[in-house]
Every structure is written in C-alpha cells, then in structure tokens.
Amino acid sequence: GNSVTQMEGPVTLSEEAFLTINCTYTATGYPSLFWYVQYPGEGLQLLLKATKADDKGSNKGFEATYRKETTSFHLEKGSVQVSDSAVYFCAPYGGAAGNKLTFGGGTRVLVKP
C-alpha cells in the first residue's frame, strides 16, 4: 500500500514567515496527491491537489508540486498568518492502494503574531 512521511511538528513561526512542510510518499502506480488542513474541532478541508507528475497545486497562497522523481509533495506558503495555525496532512490517493487516501501523521503549525 501507500505510505507517507511528514515532518514532525509542531512548527512554530512568526506571522509573515515562510512555511515549508516536507512530505515524501511511497506508492506503486500513479497516485494523485493531496494536502488537507484540519482546524481545531473540525473535519478535514481539502487545501490543494495534484493529479500527475509536475502538476502544481495552489490555493490560498499555499503551493505544492508533484515531484515523481523524488516522490515528494512539499507544501509551501510565502507569508503565513495567524489563521494558518492548524494541522496539515499530506495524502496520496489511489495507485496500487486503491480508492482511498493514505494520510501522514500530520504536521501541526502554530503561527504567532
């Protein structure tokens, strides 16, 4: 099946700092890749996606590029806000693992004013 390695948190940043969250995956076949975000007490929200190699997903200032050669999908944001404080999950979907998302352990991000 698929597996995901995410950098451990918490990641603590000041407002307007640059954010990078590393994600590498193991998968057979050609999975789609997703980043989800979870705010306290809520379910998961889809942040961005990429369905094939070299695709760049972007949303709300966040970006990630599907790097098949390095099996990575690192999340970046140029200038974070306090409202970006949340837990971020990287998740491949499909490939040989079938119709399911495989989640990493999540990275907690705390942005201080």
Add this chain to the structure above:
Amino acid sequence: KAGVTQTPRYLIKTRGQQVTLSCSPISGHRSVSWYQQTPGQGLQFLFEYFSETQRNKGNFPGRFSGRQFSNSRSEMNVSTLELGDSALYLCASSPNTGRDYGYTFGSGTRLTVV
C-alpha cells in the same frame, strides 16, 4: 450547496454496546468513505462505498461495518464497543473516485466509549 453532514456530532456509549453513525454526502456524490482519527493511530481508512457497493476496506475487525443506500447516504456500525474505539469518525464524499477531485469531509462524529 450543502456539505457532508454527519450525525450525531457527539456520542457517548458504554463498552459492549453498539453504535450507528450516519453520513449524508454532497448531493450528486456517489462515493462515500469513512475514516477513524485517534491521537495514537492518526487517520485510518475504514471503508469506501460507491453505488451501494463496498469497493475498498481497511484493516479493521469485523465489528466495524458499513453500508450505503440508493440515495448515497451511508451508515457505519460498530458492534461490541471497546474503549479503544473512542475516536473521531470522519465521513467523506466524492463525485466518483477521489482521484481527480479528492474527498470533501464532514465535521465528524466524536464517539466516546466509557
């Protein structure tokens, strides 16, 4: 457009009881998946249904079961509850497969087993 609706939001059950959780997907979505989230194990896939058929199943004991109705609404059932079943149960829906659009998640049902 209404999102994914899960009921109830909170539930407290006693060990040994059974519980049924409900999920109404986004209108037009035919695929429904269920995930369990715990602090120790993180997010784990339970099962996925499409047009009333289970297409994929995670590595959970047989006490965990689910079904999908013709209107795409889904339920999951846990029998003979154990303390370790305490978790946030998340339902998610997608138009067909999650490959192109991903899944839209509900707010979850928080189950506490005492």
